[in-house]
Amino acid sequence: MQEKCSCSKEPIGTIPIVRVIDKIDEMFEKDDLQGAKRVLEYWEKEAKALNDTKGLLEVLSEQIGLYRKLGDKEKGLAAVDEALAILVCNGTCSSVGDATIYLNCATTMKAFGKAEEAIK
Incomplete structure (x- = not known):
């Protein structure tokens, strides 16, 4: 799990997470799940390029729920693994x-x- 963690790298920028969430909320209202998926996958790449672990964690959290809703087990569990790796890298659970x-x-x-596995 640790090899996926990039939280020790200095961020070179941040993604506009409020705009990202607003955009996918609009898509969810229209039941455009594939559009939301594309938006999240784009911003996932951007967050990684910027070493923006906070933004990446937000995007991964949204992806986890979306992939669950879409029934995409492979991508859903991959997003879970990556999010958990970041949380472990950051240390203890420090926020709501x-x-x-x-x-x-x-x-x-x-x-x-x-x-x-979820219980552990």
Whole structure:
């Protein structure tokens, strides 16, 4: 899990997470899940390019829920693994947002048949 963590790198910029969330919320209202998926995948790449782990964690959290809704087990569990790696790299659960991401990860793991692993 640790090899996926980039939280020790200095960020060179940040993604506009409020705009990203607003955009995908608009798409969710129109039930445009594929459009939301494209937006999130684009901003995931941007966050990684900028070493923006906070923004990346927000994007991954949204992807985790979206992939669960789409039934995309492979991408959903990959997003869970990456989000958990970042949370572990950052240390203890330090915010309500972090706790929400842990809950989102556990819910997705359960949905994809990994309930036992989610408990750990």
